[in-house]
Amino acid sequence: MGNGLKNETAKDLSREGSSTSAVEIAYHHIRHLILTGEMRSGDKLLENQLATAIGVSRTPIREALNRLNAEGLVVLERYRRGIVADFSLDDAVEIFRLRAILEGHAAGRAATRISDADFARLQELERVMEAQFEELGWNEHLEGFDKLNAEFHAVIAAAAESPRLEKILASSLELPAAIFNRYSEPVEVRTRRTHAQHREILAALKARNPEWAQAAMNAHLFSLLPTASGSLEHEEKS
Amino acid sequence: MGNGLKNETAKDLSREGSSTSAVEIAYHHIRHLILTGEMRSGDKLLENQLATAIGVSRTPIREALNRLNAEGLVVLERYRRGIVADFSLDDAVEIFRLRAILEGHAAGRAATRISDADFARLQELERVMEAQFEELGWNEHLEGFDKLNAEFHAVIAAAAESPRLEKILASSLELPAAIFNRYSEPVEVRTRRTHAQHREILAALKARNPEWAQAAMNAHLFSLLPTASGSLEHEEKS
DNA sequence: CTTGCGAAAAGTGTATACCAGTTTGATGAA
DNA sequence: TTCATCAAACTGGTATACACTTTTCGCAAG
Incomplete structure (x- = not known):
């Protein structure tokens, strides 16, 4: 990627004025994927892939995954890629x-x-x-x-x-x-x-x-x- | 802080084999400060200050603060510095x-x-x-x-x-x-x-x-x- | 064909630098 | 004193680099 070009991102946000944080966007996006069943138990959650798909950088993705992990919807283990939690x-x-x-x-x-x-x-x-x-x-x-x-x-x-x-x-x-x-x-x-x-x-x-x-x-x-x-x-x- | 010298950190970790992550260290450190009363309600939690005090970078500090925020021990508001939660x-x-x-x-x-x-x-x-x-x-x-x-x-x-x-x-x-x-x-x-x-x-x-x-x-x-x-x-x- | 091994590839964890947006604090004017 | 203003401080987010681990894949041996 080139240097500081978040212009299109900034455009989306500035249009709204809502200033929903990137973490919120990522969190709700991923959570929605899981709760609606769009992603199923065991599916892989790759930080880079999610980042490009959602349009934010890895940092807020990681925060969102951590929150979902704390809530039990995602399983994170050190150095392992996250997966959608399984519910027995x-x-x-x-x-x-x-x-x-x-x-x-x-x-x-x-x-x-x-x-x-x-x-x-x-x-x-x-x-x-x-x-x-x-x-x-x-x-x-x-x-x-x-x-x-x-x-x-x-x-x-x-x-x-x-x-x-x-x-x-x-x-x-x-x-x-x-x-x-x-x-x-x-x-x-x-x-x-x-x-x-x-x-x-x-x-x-x-x-x-x-x-x-x-x-x-x-x-x-x-x-x-x-x-x-x-x-x-x-x-x-x- | 100085330049990339995590050699001593790596040394400590490799000795154990346990390799406690930087986030864990920061989380437990800050949590301990709050639960023991070493930091009191309303005290300011500055990311850079904590980072240098604990010896990790801002990144894991932010993750730790987010966890503590979710647990209710820390209050985070956007663009505001974090403070130790007050309990009425x-x-x-x-x-x-x-x-x-x-x-x-x-x-x-x-x-x-x-x-x-x-x-x-x-x-x-x-x-x-x-x-x-x-x-x-x-x-x-x-x-x-x-x-x-x-x-x-x-x-x-x-x-x-x-x-x-x-x-x-x-x-x-x-x-x-x-x-x-x-x-x-x-x-x-x-x-x-x-x-x-x-x-x-x-x-x-x-x-x-x-x-x-x-x-x-x-x-x-x-x-x-x-x-x-x-x-x-x-x-x-x- | 299957199994096992080893090395490359992929992916996470952390550090660092940088900038935008916002708050905070200090200065100065009314 | 009180209020406005402005610079400094701080957080939120992006980007990049690299160490460390897991995962994958190909290849050799059985």
Whole structure:
């Protein structure tokens, strides 16, 4: 490469004025690749390749990979190239167990703290999720659902007013959607139940009943948790 | 600093074969400064200054600061120099609430999983803590206590066999000892009670009773939690 | 064909230099 | 004193170089 020619990069940024840092760009880009399944478990993450693909230098790429490594989505070992993390059934079970504990706690706190605006937002999110399901059917609604569902849970986590709790839920207990779908029950089984559970959580929040909210959230998450008995099953390589 | 002389560094590393990376060195060094109170809330963290002090270049320093920022011990804002994080009473309360939830869960799991070797280690740790207290008295024993106590809790967390849980406890819910001592009850009040609680946790683990272990750990941590009544806090912008 | 070995190639870890953007601190005017 | 201004200081990011390790590949031996 020649000398200081970041003109085109600077152009992109200066147009926005947004000043999103290069690290943020790289982080969200790579994270998106993983969470959407565009990159699968075991895929190689080469710093130079990512740098040219994303349009930033190696430095912010390395920072982004380190963050993703800390969050468990990427596996880094010294001098080895990074790979997309693999999630075993045990990993999925662990994540859902911890999410149940922490999100249950969050829901309980949210019950006495959530604002009217946030509660309305939750109702709206659930309304849209159910509408899209009715309109699009079992499988086609899934793409939109994941995003809406993530916001549903995120709003409750935020309403708990416990910043560390919120951060842990957002960054340390994520499971790529593709992995979740691999291990969870089929959509036909869980979708209607999920909506009923969401409605119950809303009812508990509206009643400002912490114990109910916590229990309802717990039930919701434990119902999604792959059966522990399934851990006796054979390990199969795809 | 001078020119590229990493010869002595390489010498140290090659001797060990362990080859601790520069990032690890910087991370543990800075973390130690904060947790021990050698650097206090609000102190400035200048990359160049740290680099020369620790003997590595800016690059690993920046990585270390980013990790510490993610863990909440350091506050980084764009183009601003980093500062050591400040922990309000509310922060301390939040941390202990979350620790109680998660370490309680960990103790419950550990009850049915802990190895004989790990249990023996716990007994030994508690024995030493009590011996040092008897020998050194209220205040002098504190220095050694913090380290032993940290290992006591870490052994239980590891015995829970939940890697994400262990990582969260080790990296997202730390409170500098100085801050803890600022907000907690005076040593004279809590030390004997702490030892009694540790013994009860050991008894519950020995009995392999998960509910007891969880409850005992919960009681232990909630007893250290600063009185929630102190939540008549002042929101202040510095 | 398979296995094993060794060397080249690829890739990460760190140092260093440099510059742009921003904050910080000091100086000076009102 | 208070405020504005400007230079210095500092971080964010790029680029480059090189040491050290892993990975790959070809080649020889079985």
